[in-house]
Amino acid sequence: MQRLSVLLRGSGHNLSAFGHGRKVIRTVNSNDNKPTPFSRQFRARVAPAVISASNQRARQYSGLCGNAHLKDRSFSRPRPLTFRTLSQKFTPFATPRGNSPFTGAPSHRFTSLLHCAFFSCSPGPKLYSSMASSGKIDLNSPTTCWKEAKSYLKGLNNKQKRDHYSVKDFIKLKEIPVWKDTAKKANIKQPEEGKYPKNKALDDKISLFRGDITKLEVDAIVNAANSSLLGGGGVDGCIHRAAGPLLKLECSSLGGCQTGLAKMTCGYLLPANYVIHTVGPVVQGDLGSAQEEDLSNCYRNSLLAAVEGKIRSLAFPCISTGVFGYPPEAAADMALKTIREFLEENKEKFDRVIICVFLEKDEEIYLRKLPEYFPLDSAFPACKL
Numbered sequence: 001m002q003r004l005s006v007l008l009r010g011s012g013h014n015l016s017a018f019g020h021g022r023k024v025i026r027t028v029n030s031n032d033n034k035p036t037p038f039s040r041q042f043r044a045r046v047a048p049a050v051i052s053a054s055n056q057r058a059r060q061y062s063g064l065c066g067n068a069h070l071k072d073r074s075f076s077r078p079r080p081l082t083f084r085t086l087s088q089k090f091t092p093f094a095t096p097r098g099n100s101p102f103t104g105a106p107s108h109r110f111t112s113l114l115h116c117a118f119f120s121c122s123p124g125p126k127l128y129s130s131m132a133s134s135g136k137i138d139l140n141s142p143t144t145c146w147k148e149a150k151s152y153l154k155g156l157n158n159k160q161k162r163d164h165y166s167v168k169d170f171i172k173l174k175e176i177p178v179w180k181d182t183a184k185k186a187n188i189k190q191p192e193e194g195k196y197p198k199n200k201a202l203d204d205k206i207s208l209f210r211g212d213i214t215k216l217e218v219d220a221i222v223n224a225a226n227s228s229l230l231g232g233g234g235v236d237g238c239i240h241r242a243a244g245p246l247l248k249l250e251c252s253s254l255g256g257c258q259t260g261l262a263k264m265t266c267g268y269l270l271p272a273n274y275v276i277h278t279v280g281p282v283v284q285g286d287l288g289s290a291q292e293e294d295l296s297n298c299y300r301n302s303l304l305a306a307v308e309g310k311i312r313s314l315a316f317p318c319i320s321t322g323v324f325g326y327p328p329e330a331a332a333d334m335a336l337k338t339i340r341e342f343l344e345e346n347k348e349k350f351d352r353v354i355i356c357v358f359l360e361k362d363e364e365i366y367l368r369k370l371p372e373y374f375p376l377d378s379a380f381p382a383c384k385l
């Protein structure tokens, strides 16, 4: 039998709930072990659920519910879980009637959160979304549990999510032109000899965009990270700043990342739902085949992570071409080759893959190279490169 006691401070009421197998059996006043005046409702309202006989570890819920102090006696020494008051408005119980502080039925939200604390499950996204809409979860605080924040974000619709973006001038996917429209506008010439045949199915799948990747409202953006995954500078620094402190918290749970691999996290305050972190090769001196393979792996593993995460719109920065010193022209060739060959095999899995360049010189390189990898309609005047 597991016993959890709930001290509702200020009311002087210390409840104990007992359960085993997988059910809350009874709730009593911890002081005299007598049933509490509202235990019936309390038990009924704390969803008939499960206290597993095992040493169920209730989780620290910071800022979740009013002034309750949950002590789990199943630990060798009671480990207090302090619930910080959500807000003055939020009271765990309906306004009490009569003289007993507990004639009011416990509010649903409180009991369902208590249920979650008991059963160390995170409340469903809909609970967080109702709390979120009342601003109950602080996405900008490093003390918020990133798992709970992730769960709450999953339950939000687009409109609710947009209220939390750290950037207000975000760019919607439909505002990012596909490559063939960009080419038309830029008066791009189609080389006579492309590296790949024209593939109509890919015409609307690729985009070239110049600007800040943190503003793109897409399913995922790729971060050119370092092996610690704990942020740094360049695009990595921009993404961490825009995502807020919870990104680093989640990244710190990933145990770093090897060059060429990719790991996915939530996007938090970014307009992008997810961030795929990859670590490009460092190039000092001549470019070697190992570094070429590493860079190709960055693009391929990021695309694979996107497919696995059911990501349909993805934006890449120019990985490794900044601090890591990869020659931009060679990087563009490797990026376009890898993306083209991957999309040929997985075109139905993506709506859009965006190459997000930041520097003018990168934009010029891609405008020149894209027609070789994603040939345009013959309508475009051919030209010798």
Ligand SMILES: NC(=O)c1ccc[n+]([C@H]2O[C@H](COP(=O)([O-])OP(=O)(O)OC[C@H]3O[C@@H](n4cnc5c(N)ncnc54)[C@H](O)[C@@H]3O)[C@@H](O)[C@H]2O)c1
Residues within 6 Å of the ligand: 211, 212, 213, 214, 224, 225, 226, 231, 232, 233, 234, 235, 236, 237, 238, 280, 317, 318, 319, 320, 321, 322, 323, 324, 325, 356, 357, 358, 359, 362
């Ligand atoms: N002091 C540092 O720790 C430090 C300094 C700079 C960069 N970095 C970063 O650089 C390393 C990775 O090198 P890298 O060459 O792969 O990355 P990078 O140095 O960030 O450069 C990659 C590309 O991203 C471009 N870029 C920069 N900001 C943005 C933006 N907001 N949106 C779109 N593109 C942008 C940049 O112009 C370059 O073409 C990592 O350590 C990472 O933390 C670290």
